[in-house]
Amino acid sequence: MADNNYVLEARGVLKIFGNHVALDGVDFGLRSGEVHALLGENGAGKSTLIKILTGAYQPDGGGIYVDGAKVSLDNPLHAQTFGIGTVYQEVNLLPNRSVAENLFLGHQPRRFGFVDFRKMEADARALLAIYDLHIDPASELGTHSVAVQQIVAIARAVQLSGKVLILDEPTASLDRNEVERLFEVVRGLKARGLAIIFITHFLDQVFALADRVTVLRNGKLVDTRQLDALSRTDVVRLMLGKDIAFSGATDVEPSENPDEVLLEFKGYGRKRGVLPFDLTIHKGEVVGVAGLLGSGRTEMARIMFGADPADQGTLSVNGKPTAIRKTTDAIKHGFGFCPEDRKAEGILGDLSVRENIVIALQGKLGWFKALNRDEQLEIAGRFGEAMDIRAASLDMPVKLLSGGNQQKVILSRWLATDPAFLILDEPTRGIDVGAHAEIVRTINRLREDGMAMLVISSELDEVVAYSSRIVVMRDREMVAELRGKNINPGVIVQAIANHPDEAVA
Amino acid sequence: MKRSLRPLAATAVIFLIAYALSVLQFPGMLSTRVLGNFLTDNAFLGIAAVGMTFVIISGGIDLSVGAVIGFTGVLVAVLISWMGLHPLAAFAIALGVAALFGGAMGAAIHYLQVPSFIVTLAGMFLARGGASVITQDSVPINHEFYAAISGLIIRLPGGGRLSFIGLLMVAVFLVGALLAHRTRFGSYVYALGGNPVSALLMGVPVARTTVQIYMLSSVLAALAGIVFSLYTSAGYPLAAVGVELDAISAVVIGGTLLTGGYGFVLGSFVGVMLLGLVQTYIIFDGTLSSWWTKIVIGVLLFLFIVLQRIIFAASAPGEESPEKV
Numbered sequence: 001m002a003d004n005n006y007v008l009e010a011r012g013v014l015k016i017f018g019n020h021v022a023l024d025g026v027d028f029g030l031r032s033g034e035v036h037a038l039l040g041e042n043g044a045g046k047s048t049l050i051k052i053l054t055g056a057y058q059p060d061g062g063g064i065y066v067d068g069a070k071v072s073l074d075n076p077l078h079a080q081t082f083g084i085g086t087v088y089q090e091v092n093l094l095p096n097r098s099v100a101e102n103l104f105l106g107h108q109p110r111r112f113g114f115v116d117f118r119k120m121e122a123d124a125r126a127l128l129a130i131y132d133l134h135i136d137p138a139s140e141l142g143t144h145s146v147a148v149q150q151i152v153a154i155a156r157a158v159q160l161s162g163k164v165l166i167l168d169e170p171t172a173s174l175d176r177n178e179v180e181r182l183f184e185v186v187r188g189l190k191a192r193g194l195a196i197i198f199i200t201h202f203l204d205q206v207f208a209l210a211d212r213v214t215v216l217r218n219g220k221l222v223d224t225r226q227l228d229a230l231s232r233t234d235v236v237r238l239m240l241g242k243d244i245a246f247s248g249a250t251d252v253e254p255s256e257n258p259d260e261v262l263l264e265f266k267g268y269g270r271k272r273g274v275l276p277f278d279l280t281i282h283k284g285e286v287v288g289v290a291g292l293l294g295s296g297r298t299e300m301a302r303i304m305f306g307a308d309p310a311d312q313g314t315l316s317v318n319g320k321p322t323a324i325r326k327t328t329d330a331i332k333h334g335f336g337f338c339p340e341d342r343k344a345e346g347i348l349g350d351l352s353v354r355e356n357i358v359i360a361l362q363g364k365l366g367w368f369k370a371l372n373r374d375e376q377l378e379i380a381g382r383f384g385e386a387m388d389i390r391a392a393s394l395d396m397p398v399k400l401l402s403g404g405n406q407q408k409v410i411l412s413r414w415l416a417t418d419p420a421f422l423i424l425d426e427p428t429r430g431i432d433v434g435a436h437a438e439i440v441r442t443i444n445r446l447r448e449d450g451m452a453m454l455v456i457s458s459e460l461d462e463v464v465a466y467s468s469r470i471v472v473m474r475d476r477e478m479v480a481e482l483r484g485k486n487i488n489p490g491v492i493v494q495a496i497a498n499h500p501d502e503a504v505a
Numbered sequence: 506m507k508r509s510l511r512p513l514a515a516t517a518v519i520f521l522i523a524y525a526l527s528v529l530q531f532p533g534m535l536s537t538r539v540l541g542n543f544l545t546d547n548a549f550l551g552i553a554a555v556g557m558t559f560v561i562i563s564g565g566i567d568l569s570v571g572a573v574i575g576f577t578g579v580l581v582a583v584l585i586s587w588m589g590l591h592p593l594a595a596f597a598i599a600l601g602v603a604a605l606f607g608g609a610m611g612a613a614i615h616y617l618q619v620p621s622f623i624v625t626l627a628g629m630f631l632a633r634g635g636a637s638v639i640t641q642d643s644v645p646i647n648h649e650f651y652a653a654i655s656g657l658i659i660r661l662p663g664g665g666r667l668s669f670i671g672l673l674m675v676a677v678f679l680v681g682a683l684l685a686h687r688t689r690f691g692s693y694v695y696a697l698g699g700n701p702v703s704a705l706l707m708g709v710p711v712a713r714t715t716v717q718i719y720m721l722s723s724v725l726a727a728l729a730g731i732v733f734s735l736y737t738s739a740g741y742p743l744a745a746v747g748v749e750l751d752a753i754s755a756v757v758i759g760g761t762l763l764t765g766g767y768g769f770v771l772g773s774f775v776g777v778m779l780l781g782l783v784q785t786y787i788i789f790d791g792t793l794s795s796w797w798t799k800i801v802i803g804v805l806l807f808l809f810i811v812l813q814r815i816i817f818a819a820s821a822p823g824e825e826s827p828e829k830v
Contacts, residue, residue: 077708092706096509096699096766101692106708114687140509156707 007032007067007195008053008084008164014061015048022048024219025062030164032195035186037210037227039199039239041293041458044216046199050168053197054086055079083163085156089172091149093156095142100124102141103156127155131185147178151185158189165189166197171205172294183209201294202475203232203497215239232497239292240460240493260284261319262452263421265304268313273299276313277478279471281421281452286443288467289456290492296476297456298340301423304454305337306330331364333421336414338407340425340456346410349399353391354380356398356409361416383412388438404435411442422446424455428462440466460489472496511816512760512809513772519805520779527782531789537665543781544671549574549729549736550751551674551777554759555681556725557752558773562685563718564698564765565621569610569628570726571748573603575741576636577730582644582740592650599727606632607723611716621719629749636742643741646734654735670732677725682770694718698765754802755780758809762817779805 006029015023023045030036040046051057053064055073063070066082073079076086093102100121101108109119117138124137131151141149150170157165167186171179186209190196198210206213207227215222215238222238260283269276274296281287291297302308306324315322317333324330330337339345348356357380362371371379380394387408391401398409407427414422424443428436443455443466457463463470470487472480472495480495528535544551553570560567577599584595606628613624659667685691693714696704705711729748734740759776761768783801787793 076706080708092700092703094696094699094703094707094766097692097695102707105692105696106689108689108692110689114683115689115692117687 005068006030006065009065009068010049010053010059010062011065012062013049013052013059013064015045015052015057016060022219023052023059026216026219026221028053028214028221028224030195030197032163033190033193034211035190035196035198035209037198037200037206037213038216039206039213039235040216040222041239044239045219046216047168048219049216050086050166050197050199053079054084054166080161083161084166085158085161085164086166086168087150087153087157087170089169091146091153093141093149093153095140095149097141098138099128099135099141099144099152100137102152103127103137103159107160127159128152131155131188145178147174147181150174150182154185154189158194162194164195164197166199168199169201171200171202179205201292203235203292204475206235207232233494236292236493236497240458262317264316264319266314268303268310268315270299270303270308270310270312273303273308273476274473275477277471279478279481281454283420283452284447284450285468286447286453286455286466288463288470288487289454289473290458290460290463290470291473291496293458295473295496297473298425299476300473300478301337301425301454301456304330305335305423307337328363331360331417334417334419336360336417336419336422338410338414338422338424338427340429347398347406350397352395353384353389353398353401353409354394357383357412357416360413364417379416380412383416387412387415387442402431402435404431404438407431407435407439411439415446419451421452421454424453426456426458428457428459460492463492464488474498509760509762509767510769512813513769513775515812516758516760516772516775516779516809520775520782523779523782523786527786527789531786534785534789537661537663539665539785541661541665541667541671543778543785544674545666545668545736546784547777547781548668548670548674549733549745550748550755550780551774552677552729552732553726553748554752554755554773554777555677555770556722557749558681558756558759558761558768558770559685559694559718560621560722561753561756561761561763562698562765562768563694563715564701565614565718566625566753567610567719567722567726568622568625568749569606569632570722570729570752571745571750572629572632572636573606573723573726574730574733574745574748575743576632577603577727578734578737578740578744579636579639579644579742580740581731581734582646583639585646585648586644592646592648596731599731600724603723603727604720607720607726608716610723611719612712614719615712615715625719633742633746640740640742643739645739647738651735651738655738670735673728673732677728678770678774685770690714690717695766698762698767700766751780751802754806758805760809760813762813763810 008030010026010028012025012027013023014025026045026049028049038046038049048057052059055075055078064073065071071082073082094105103124104120108115109123110116121137128135128137133148133151135144135148141152154165171182174182186196200206210227212224213227213230213235214224217239261280262283263281265277265279267276267278277300289297289300299308303310306327306329309325315324322333324333348359354376358371358376361379365371377394384391384394389405389408389412391405398406401409427439440462443453447453447466455463455467464487467487470482470492471478472482472492474496482491482495553574557567557570580599580602581595584590584598585592610624610628613619614621654669657669661667685694693704693709696707696709697711697714701711733745755776756768756773757763758779759769759772759774761772780802784798787795787797
């Protein structure tokens with residue numbers, strides 16, 4: 001890294017939101033003719049860095065350099081004039097307009113003040129031919145597949161900026177062939193000397209496409225490395241940041257008692273969600289789910305809970321075949337689900353602590369058996385005490401509580417329904433250390449009381465601490481089930497990173 | 506056929522069938538006289554509908570149109586009859602006032618991030634109230650210029666007459682169609698209706714375009730007000746109440762999607778003509794209450810909204826178009 005001929009460079013970039021440091025002195029350098037992967041778990045600072053590089057955010061410290069000269073990027077359009085173009089995960093084009101217009105909007109060729117459609121469509125045809133895309137430029141963009149739309153978006157970005165191309169999870173909604181098609185386009189652009197930043201959750205794709213990789217964690221730069229010197233396990237280690245020791249096996253006794261099978265999923269899955277999986281869950285057992293973001297962890301939980309109903313496979317509850325088509329079915333069978341995104345999917349911010357706790361129970365009781373206020377207060381008070389919810393009053397809006405206390409409220413909500421099976425998606429994300437310990441303690445206590453749980457977490461230490469078994473997800477597929485001595489962070493990392501069949505490109 | 510063309514084609518077919526059925530019942534409806542009056546009687550509505558088409562394609566709505574027509578009529582009448590201004594000067598002032606008014610509404614919609622529904626509702630009350638403050642009575646206009654314009658008529662074989670205001674509406678439609686489909690401004694309007702976030706990221710000057718769209722709508726509403734004053738030779742503060750709703754109906758029946766992004770200016774012309782046909786039929790029949798017009802418009806509107814849903818749901822993007830990439 002002695003040479004310093006970076007096309008685009010961030011030096012010591014600092015970004016603070018409120019009192020949260022999103023980026024802490026991050027250095028990042030991009031050379032022309034390379035594909036540079038940017039990796040990190042949620043909250044690592046990837047998207048903040050990208051937004052700074054595209055001008056959507058202004059850094060609070062440090063600087064952005066284009067070809068060695070310091071620049072200040074006011075907005076994405078301004079960044080475009082420095083040659084920086086971006087393609088987002090959600091195609092940001094106009095599905096209601098023609099392909100040609102999407103390529104040239106704002107720059108349409110004109111004759112006598114009017115748009116020259118003939119020339120625009122000819123130009124579009126020529127431009128798309130570079131990408132080996134032969135579609136009618138006059139056709140409506142929305143009638144084409146997402147892959148084609150992505151290529152059109154890339155063509156537009158390259159056409160208008162032409163030096164740096166930022167691909168922000170472009171493959172998230174593509175199938176395998178489409179991804180390969182997109183990769184060919186990216187390789188072609190790389191050969192033309194473009195500098196490309198590639199963001200994805202799929203390690204396979206990083207190894208298939210990228211030359212170098214930069215890993216961020218908790219807003220800090222972990223490292224920038226040449227990819228061919230790295231193994232998958234190295235990359236996962238960089239991302240998860242564990243100095244992994246092959247010890248520390250779980251102290252949780254496996255409680256597999258064949259008589260006490262609670263749930264049995266067979267070939268359970270959903271198209272475009274998770275590949276079919278088999279999983280048996282016993283009473284009094286915590287099944288941990290490990291895997292990188294985007295590996296299908298949350299999707300699996302949502303399928304189990306009926307939020308996105310399964311379209312294949314069977315489920316039996318207590319030995320009886322059961323179908324869960326919607327979430328109310330799941331609640332009827334004693335399921336509970338604490339989602340990952342507390343704010344968006346969990347708490348009802350403007351309602352009080354009391355209302356948030358009783359709402360699932362009320363939903364289970366139905367419309368006609370309303371809980372009166374005293375009953376509500378009694379229930380809320382009981383759980384508030386048991387879970388140590390720190391709120392000035394049970395009638396204060398839940399949005400005023402800290403993240404940890406909000407999480408306890410959601411846990412209480414489901415515990416009030418006396419569930420047989422509880423799904424927790426990242427129960428400890430973004431909460432303080434004290435609340436964190438409280439939640440882990442609660443999980444252990446509930447297990448001892450005989451509740452079955454499925455807990456999804458990125459914190460390997462944590463999963464190891466409370467799981468009786470661990471299943472590992474990768475690329476929307478359940479790839480391993482670990483038990484006994486195998487439950488330790490080292491084995492999990494290898495299971496996440498392993499790639500059974502084809503060789504790494 | 507492009508799916509966005511289908512509602513327009515449906516409207517055109519319905520118009521032709523309805524017209525043919527009307528002619529079978531009342532052969533008198535097939536005459537240049539009736540066709541000429543179609544244009545004259547609906548001129549102000551058609552001109553307002555052109556502006557409304559732009560607004561709706563951009564994903565907005567303009568409820569102030571009827572009020573601006575009424576206000577302009579009163580303003581023009583007062584300037585001519587009480588102040589003694591030449592009509593052309595009065596027209597220029599009225600159009601200028603409307604441009605400022607529409608521009609202010611567009612600016613409020615963009616910069617304050619208030620839904621167009623609310624802003625133009627406020628605009629509607631302002632304009633209607635303003636007209637009533639100027640005068641509560643009908644102000645007649647007696648000016649030789651008005652007489653001259655009324656005399657500008659192309660006589661058609663068969664007793665029909667093409668009036669100046671009818672031809673003006675046709676001209677506005679043609680210019681509007683060019684503006685919508687052949688200029689960058691037009692493509693920006695569609696872009697805003699398709700996806701405002703994408704439009705911004707793609708470099709569409711969102712603020713400027715929004716202001717221009719509402720300015721255009723108000724200026725055309727004022728032009729419609731001028732035409733209405735030529736048509737009635739008077740200005741009345743309670744004129745054209747509810748015309749914005751007729752304009753919206755004509756636009757939607759003409760194949761423009763109420764949610765924005767799709768539509769044709771010339772489709773609105775067919776929409777206006779279809780509304781005119783219903784009214785003419787009721788006049789010819791003579792026994793039906795004129796309120797049947799409203800019922801028929803309601804049924805047509807409902808039909809077209811359902812039709813659009815079906816067409817756009819049946820061809821959801823990217824689903825059943827497997828192509829080679």
